[in-house]
Amino acid sequence: MFLRTFLRPIIMHQNRREFLRFSSSVAEASSSESTESSIDESDLPVRMENPFRKERVQCVLCKHQISPDYKNVKLLSQFQSPFTGRIYGRHITGLCKKMQRKVEQEIVKAQKSVLMGTVTKDVQFFKDPKLFDPEKPIRPHKY
Amino acid sequence: MPSYEALVILRQMPRQEVITTLKRTAEAIFSKGGFIRKLDNLGHRTLPFRVFEHGIIHKTGTAFNITFDSPSKVVFDLNEEYGRDVDIVRSNIFKAEEPVKIKCTLQEELQPPAYRKGVIRMLRIARKGQKEKYPLNTGLNYYPFQK
Ligand SMILES: [Zn+2]
Secondary structure, X not given: OHHHHHHHHHHHHHHHHHHHHHHXXXXXXXXXXXXHHOOOHHHOOXXXXXXXXXXXXXXXXXXXXXXXXXXXXXXXXXXXXXXXXXEOOHHHHOOOHHHHHHHHHHHHHHXXXXXXXXXXXXXXXXXXXXXXXXXXXXXXXXX | OOEEEEEXXXXXXXXXXXXXXXXXXXXXXXXXXXXXXXXXXXXXXXEEEEEEEOOEEEEEEEEEEEEEXXXXXXXXXXXXXXHHOOOEEEEXXXXXXXXXXXXXXXHHHOOOHHHOHHHHHHHHHHHHHOOOOOOOOOOOOOOOOOO
């Protein structure tokens, strides 16, 4: 096994040298032409898109195409703090600018029409699945 | 005629009275030249906070959502009329909106500051206000420009 793996390159090398000698002796004049024509087209580099390019990052609501609505209190209360009822900022929720703005507008509408608390979060939504972790914001903040 | 959504919260009362109050609120729209597209019952609920309205503190209420079309000047009159109604705890009229179609820009927002559009614009504005500086190594023994 050892011998085979390590001797093969040498043998191949010898073969190649012999082949070169042979070709040069037979057709010296057409040597340049023959090398050009012998290029295999399938071995050439192919133009293609970068296969390592990462997928475009999207926020939760844009990804699933959810539109926040002031009647959908269950969704909106997920962006509310359970301690103070305040709306979490963009650095915590991880939403894009426009979506965050829309969520905030809808929460204010819901609060105006007494569907949602302003300083409290409804207890029945406390065990809802978490969309983000307020302890680990995307960007650091001063608190 | 644009579409509107009225979210009305009626105070806690017997079923028959709820029906009459709801009829009254609906007829207010009809009498002003609007028409109703949809009427949803959002259910009897405990309010998230106490609401002091018409001399009573309300803790529960029944929410109704009325989607209607009407001339835009009617909205003011409706708000005024619903505000006077003793059986209505809170009423709000919003514009009926279709689901938003937003192109997500989170990818651009997560870039480092130097690549963010807003930061680049801010830097350009800051550079605009600065006075132009000339190099001092002109080879002359005096400053050729006005100081
Ligand atoms: Zn988004």
